[in-house]
Amino acid sequence: MSHPDISSVLITDVLDLRPPPIPNYLLEKVALQDLAHQMAEYPAEVLPRLVKLAMELCAADSAGISVLEGQEFRWLDLSGRLSDLEDTRTPRGFSPCGVCIDSMKPVLMERPERAYQWIAEAGITIPEVLLVPLQIKGSPPLGTLWVVAEEGQHFHSGDARVMMELAVFTGVALKMIQSEKELRSAVEQRETLALEMSHRVKNLFAVTSALVEMAARHSSTKEEMRQSLSARLRALADAHALIKLVENDKISFDVVSLNDVIEATLKPYKPPVLNGPDIALGERAINSLALAFHELATNSAKYGAYSRGDGEVQVSWTKLDESLVLTWREIGAAHVVAPRDIGYGTRLILGSIQGLGGTIEKDWNPDGMVAHITLPLIMLRT
Numbered sequence: 001m002s003h004p005d006i007s008s009v010l011i012t013d014v015l016d017l018r019p020p021p022i023p024n025y026l027l028e029k030v031a032l033q034d035l036a037h038q039m040a041e042y043p044a045e046v047l048p049r050l051v052k053l054a055m056e057l058c059a060a061d062s063a064g065i066s067v068l069e070g071q072e073f074r075w076l077d078l079s080g081r082l083s084d085l086e087d088t089r090t091p092r093g094f095s096p097c098g099v100c101i102d103s104m105k106p107v108l109m110e111r112p113e114r115a116y117q118w119i120a121e122a123g124i125t126i127p128e129v130l131l132v133p134l135q136i137k138g139s140p141p142l143g144t145l146w147v148v149a150e151e152g153q154h155f156h157s158g159d160a161r162v163m164m165e166l167a168v169f170t171g172v173a174l175k176m177i178q179s180e181k182e183l184r185s186a187v188e189q190r191e192t193l194a195l196e197m198s199h200r201v202k203n204l205f206a207v208t209s210a211l212v213e214m215a216a217r218h219s220s221t222k223e224e225m226r227q228s229l230s231a232r233l234r235a236l237a238d239a240h241a242l243i244k245l246v247e248n249d250k251i252s253f254d255v256v257s258l259n260d261v262i263e264a265t266l267k268p269y270k271p272p273v274l275n276g277p278d279i280a281l282g283e284r285a286i287n288s289l290a291l292a293f294h295e296l297a298t299n300s301a302k303y304g305a306y307s308r309g310d311g312e313v314q315v316s317w318t319k320l321d322e323s324l325v326l327t328w329r330e331i332g333a334a335h336v337v338a339p340r341d342i343g344y345g346t347r348l349i350l351g352s353i354q355g356l357g358g359t360i361e362k363d364w365n366p367d368g369m370v371a372h373i374t375l376p377l378i379m380l381r382t
Contacts, residue, residue, distance in 0.1 A: 020158025276317035330368030
């Protein structure tokens, strides 16, 4: 959007040529003192009062605040004829407010709808608009305070002086409100983080407790229990190490992908060949899949491709409708046969997959086992 030619509507220089009437300093002083007292207790309630005071002292038709948010201005606390346009957004580089912010001085325009097409298209008529910048020393511009004249009315230098005085209060009040919102948001995010961490710790304890009980039931000696339990807990720990805190605009946890979980779980073994799209995982899916892949890798190291130096594991996956279809393929094993009994590890794999609403089927090829896993995509986000 190109910048308009505002030479025909920008008339700031005439402010000094229009003599102001004798100001009512007592009225201004009392009004500003009242604002100062209210600002300390209720800064949010000060803004609409400031706008109405600006309209009153300048005998204006309308008034409002334009808050700078990124590359847009948002109209706030409007009063008078234009009050129905509350919350309207206008482009920073294509508006009278933008001109005021760029100059950081009072700006007076006459019939700005002649230069700004969006004003004309909105059916807004503006005989004159007087804008002053809002800024706290040492901080970026916050926006503008503005008044619109009635038909036939003309603003003068006295109006500009009053508006600059009100702009000081408006800027401070606006900054206080923004700081309060940021503080409240930070507190809420920290509370959310604490609840999230509590939830994750409880889930991890529940999974660990289940692993301990299963290991106790299926181990014949304490050493066997220690080894199997230790390996599975390491797989869980490696997977959870992928979950990192992200603190940008809001506190959250970084996305962990299926690729990340497979690589972390199979890190003690020969790197697998992976092929598939990015799939984001939730905490429950991370736990279940880490355990399932750990058991598949352990069985491969005992009886399959990982038991031989030239063996290889390939893991590929794709999205099909609302499901993830994954294939675990072992290559280079020797004389692989289906086991006679279903062991603890196999039960753990089956339970992990079924816990996510999925299925698993195995083909026992002589040169390596192939597992076909199907999982609902919606369950992977949990």
